[in-house]
Amino acid sequence: MTQAAKLLYTGKTHTSGGRQDGISRSSDGRLDVKLSPPGSAGIGTNPEQLFAAGWSACFEGAMEMAARRRKIVLPRKCAIDAEIDLLLDEGTYALRARLNVSLPGIDREVARGIVDEAHQTCPYSKAVRGNIDVAVALI
Template sequence: MGNQQIFESNGNGSAIDKVLYTGKVHITGGRDGSAKSTDGHLDVKLTSPGTPGDGTNPEQLFAAGWSACFIGAMRHNASTLQIALPDDLAVNAEVDLALGSEGFALQARLNVSLPGLSDDDARKVIEKAHQTCPYSKATRGNINVQINLIR
């Protein structure tokens, strides 16, 4: 017996012309299990959020991935906008696991620190990054997202 496709979505985004990278991770045990990438670079225990345990959780992993991607998008777009980014730029991401009328849901806040940049330049970089970051594109219209410039 081989693999059987159960679901496929073509999304709302633009067509994919070239795959640049595929992250492959094997998960066992769900929220109380483990996650290990096929290349061995990721090997973590998972623990349900809010419970005692020594593992991380999907919300923290999502926050880390989105923040890293968002910083990459800011760097990419800042060069196009001819705005020099500070070396100590940072994103503090918060991803909430929530319960609503339709069941479990996520919502997120990205708190962006761009010390030394004017509010206008910081806003330009952040807005452009939110338009180009793949995580921002994936969440747009799907979850509540708030992006804040923090000083």
């Protein structure tokens, strides 16, 4: 990060209780969620679902920018199905991700270019690059 980088936004949350029946609230009150362990009968969400939602939303924004550079309007029905796996590998936890992108009505080669560029520019993709296994598929 350069010293010239301009801060655009800081998301702030307060979490207590963690995965085990915890809560997480944003400083502006817009996010207020109960947390439960993945796969449990608890009523809350879990960090993997929150990560999938955040990454897919950000990725779609990166696709919009990539499409705009190509003077293309993304179809209204474009979608991203994000899957975040929580793994236990030799006693330590890890993540794995799949982003399944649908760009109906766009030529497959053009769509592939948009998706590839988005994966290079999306801040979430940058944050995990080299840290977790990621598969980005055009479906």
